[in-house]
Amino acid sequence: MSQSELLTSVQGGLGVITLNRPKAVNALSHNMITLLDDALTEFENNDEVHAVLIRGSGDRGLCSGGDVVTLHKSAAENDLAGAAPFFREEYILNHRIYEYPKPYIAIMNGLVLGGGVGVSVPGSHRVVTDSTKLGMPEVGIGFSPDVGGVYYLANTPGKVGNYMALTGSQASGADAVYAGLADVRVPDERIEALVQRLESITGPDQVDAILAEFNETQKSALEHESTWIDEVFGAETVEDILTGVQTVAAQENEVAQKALKAFQRHSPTALKVSLEAVRRAAELSLAETLVQDLRTTMHAVAGTELAEGIRAQLIDKDRNPQWNPAQLTDVTDEAVQAFFGPVDGIDDLVID
Structure with a gap:
């Protein structure tokens, strides 16, 4: 297995996968997607491996998302054929994790963003910590949440999913558990002890009890804000949601004030597509959501917003994207x- 971007080992009864791009907070390259899929096959076929654990190298997080700097070239050139294989393989991997036959334990410390959500949240056992910052920030680069993220956001309590999708906000470990995006919260200083205990398992049925032993619950700040979030983010249109956020922000609510600033930074097109994606996902399976994701992603690559968002946030870093259209009212329902329609020249995703 490659020693550069992804490491694997068998420790006792545990197959360990380490994403190994610490300088990029383990951002997923195409090569890492392939290696991760190979590792899952290897561990699935190894009878001595009773569970799989995935973690990130370094102390900054599990995974900061996909390698969007590489994606920028495809988006800038509207190169759908060049971009499609990465996303197609990534989404198939996301679904494989969801259906993996052995316990799949994700250590979700630090940054768990975008593609990082895709390799953790679909797993059977999601472990967050006190350093967790989990989010789907795609709307900030003119994109909508992918990797099946809207499926999970659509199934959060109340309208938390709409809030997370439209603001790109990062959930704490306690918030992630409240939102159903994680299962247990373990303090960072106890993670190594947890991993050592998991290495000692002699069967997959022992994982639940070990995680329960290490679990330390904490009140969710997001749950504390849920009353106004459910009311405001349950509005029919993005324009109405924005009006509601402005009203709550004017009452000196700091969470609403941050949400308002996020709205003002984000692509109007991406905001509307993201809300529609979450709403549609409420009626879809994960597999169907991933089919939807490939369509919305390829349409984004074919458009102008994604390339401009990546340029402003990650290439030139001027933090001044020129969105087109620049106003919510100019983004039509037809657009x-x-x-969500078929993409010329790109076959729909097929998940066996």
Whole structure:
């Protein structure tokens, strides 16, 4: 197995996968997707491996997302054929993790963003910590949440999913457990002890009890804000949601004030597509959501917003994207619905 971007080992009864790009907070390259899939096959076929554990190298987080700097070239050139294989393989991997036959334990410390959500949240056992910052920030680069993220956001309590999708906000470990995006919260200083205990398992049925032993619950700040979030983010349109956020922000609510600033930074098109994606996902399976994701992603690559968002945030870093259209009212429903239709020259995703 490659020693550069992904490491694997068998420790007792545990197959360990380490994402190994610490300088990039383990951002997923195409090569890492392939290696991760190979590792899952290897561990699935190894009878001595009773569970799989995935973690990130370094102390900054599990995974900061996909390698969007590489994606920028495809988006800038509208190169759908060049971009499609990465996303197609990534989404198939996301679904494989969801259906993996052995316990799949994700250590979700630090940053768990975008593609990092895709290799953790679909797993059977999601472990967050006190350093966890989990989010789907795609709307900030003119994109909508992918990797099946909207499936999970659609199934959060109340309208928390709409809030997370439209603001790109990062959930703490306690918030992630409240939102159903994680199962247990373990303090960072106890993670190594947890891993050592998991290495000692002699069967997959022992994982639940070990995680329960290490679990330390904490009140969720997001749950504390849920009353106004459910009311405001349950509005029919993004424009109405924005009006509601402005009203709550004017009452000196710091969470609403941060949400308002996020709205003002984000692509109007991406905001509307993201809300529609979450709403549609409420009626879909994960597999169906991933089919939807490939369509919305390829339409984004074919458009202008994604390339401009990556340029402003990650290439030139001027933090001044020139969105087009620049106003919510100029984004038509027809333009939004087009993101969910077939993409010329790109076959729909097929998940066996």
